[in-house]
Amino acid sequence: MISVTNLTKIYDKQPAVDDVSFTLEKGKCIALLGPNGAGKTTTIRMMAGLISPSNGNVELQDLKVKDIRAHIGYLPQHPHFHSWMTGKEFLMYVGRLAHLSTKDAAARSEELLKRVGISDAKNRRIGKYSGGMKQRLGIAQALIHNPKLLMLDEPVSALDPIGRRDVLDLMEELKHETTILYSTHILSDAEEASDEILLMHKGRIVESGPLENVKKKHQVDKVSVRFSEQTEVYLKELEALDFVTRSETHKQTIHLYVTDIEAARDKILSLASQHKWPLQHFEIGQTKLEDLFMKVVNSDAMDDSI
Numbered sequence: 001m002i003s004v005t006n007l008t009k010i011y012d013k014q015p016a017v018d019d020v021s022f023t024l025e026k027g028k029c030i031a032l033l034g035p036n037g038a039g040k041t042t043t044i045r046m047m048a049g050l051i052s053p054s055n056g057n058v059e060l061q062d063l064k065v066k067d068i069r070a071h072i073g074y075l076p077q078h079p080h081f082h083s084w085m086t087g088k089e090f091l092m093y094v095g096r097l098a099h100l101s102t103k104d105a106a107a108r109s110e111e112l113l114k115r116v117g118i119s120d121a122k123n124r125r126i127g128k129y130s131g132g133m134k135q136r137l138g139i140a141q142a143l144i145h146n147p148k149l150l151m152l153d154e155p156v157s158a159l160d161p162i163g164r165r166d167v168l169d170l171m172e173e174l175k176h177e178t179t180i181l182y183s184t185h186i187l188s189d190a191e192e193a194s195d196e197i198l199l200m201h202k203g204r205i206v207e208s209g210p211l212e213n214v215k216k217k218h219q220v221d222k223v224s225v226r227f228s229e230q231t232e233v234y235l236k237e238l239e240a241l242d243f244v245t246r247s248e249t250h251k252q253t254i255h256l257y258v259t260d261i262e263a264a265r266d267k268i269l270s271l272a273s274q275h276k277w278p279l280q281h282f283e284i285g286q287t288k289l290e291d292l293f294m295k296v297v298n299s300d301a302m303d304d305s306i
């Protein structure tokens with residue numbers, strides 16, 4: 001429905017967003033996930049038409065419109081509200097800015113206040129709203145003109161657990177009405193609310209697709225072992241085993257990524273028993289999306305193995 005092609009933004013000769021292409025399907029909730037500085041805000045702001053790209057474009061596939069801003073709703077990372085206005089006044093004001101008639105703006109404001117669950121507080125000054133209520137009002141203002149795409153920049157990052165839950169639930173409901181693209185640097189927030197993820201690092205999309213597919217793709221069998229002493233000695237022997245593809249050592253625990261989990265379990269346990277290795281911990285598991293995310297967050301240079 002919405003296609004982003006070769007989108008690039010250069011600041012001070014450095015790419016903040018580097019040749020990014022993706023499409024967003026209608027009715028999906030997509031998380032733009034990545035550590036701080038990955039380029040999420042810059043991507044969203046270019047898509048919202050707030051900054052111009054150095055290269056590339058954003059198109060609504062089913063609508064041949066020159067300016068797609070009329071079809072995009074946007075909630076910035078740090079929204080500004082006039083705290084002296086009531087929630088209803090604010091939505092009316094935004095509705096008028098979106099060229100709705102006074103009558104339509106009033107009707108749409110009432111509808112949205114109900115939709116985001118803050119009807120009871122509509123005549124209260126925004127200054128008295130909680131963080132979660134402000135975010136709900138922010139989502140309502142982004143929906144005022146019935147956009148085809150709703151973009152939310154870090155909508156839950158600044159909220160307490162209750163506000164976060166509230167807003168994630170609201171997004172879950174709203175995705176049946178409009179396509180949602182939201183950015184987050186928190187993996188669990190991406191896993192909770194999205195159908196698809198776009199994982200961004202250093203201005204590039206390094207992984208993308210339906211959440212389940214990405215999870216499966218990064219599920220690798222692993223054996224974790226810890227010895228009471230001389231970790232290095234055992235590490236060499238373990239790394240030499242046929243089925244071990246790579247290893248990582250973290251706080252004295254050796255993580256071995258293996259191609260055959262049964263063979264790995266039998267062989268390692270039999271070696272430990274035969275040679276009386278001082279085995280303290282033995283665990284079989286699988287890598288998760290979290291391992292991929294941590295690898296992205298911690299790596300200075302992305303390598304091809306991701």
Ligand SMILES: Nc1ncnc2c1ncn2[C@@H]1O[C@H](COP(=O)(O)OP(=O)(O)OP(=O)(O)O)[C@@H](O)[C@H]1O
Pocket residue numbers: 011012015016034035036037038039040041042043185
């Ligand atoms: N106006 C600007 N001028 C110069 N550099 C900028 C500008 N805006 C962003 N950048 C740089 O572009 C890179 C991407 O920033 P961006 O804000 O898009 O990342 P982000 O993923 O949204 O991170 P965060 O979660 O911290 O907001 C960063 O290195 C940032 O310093």
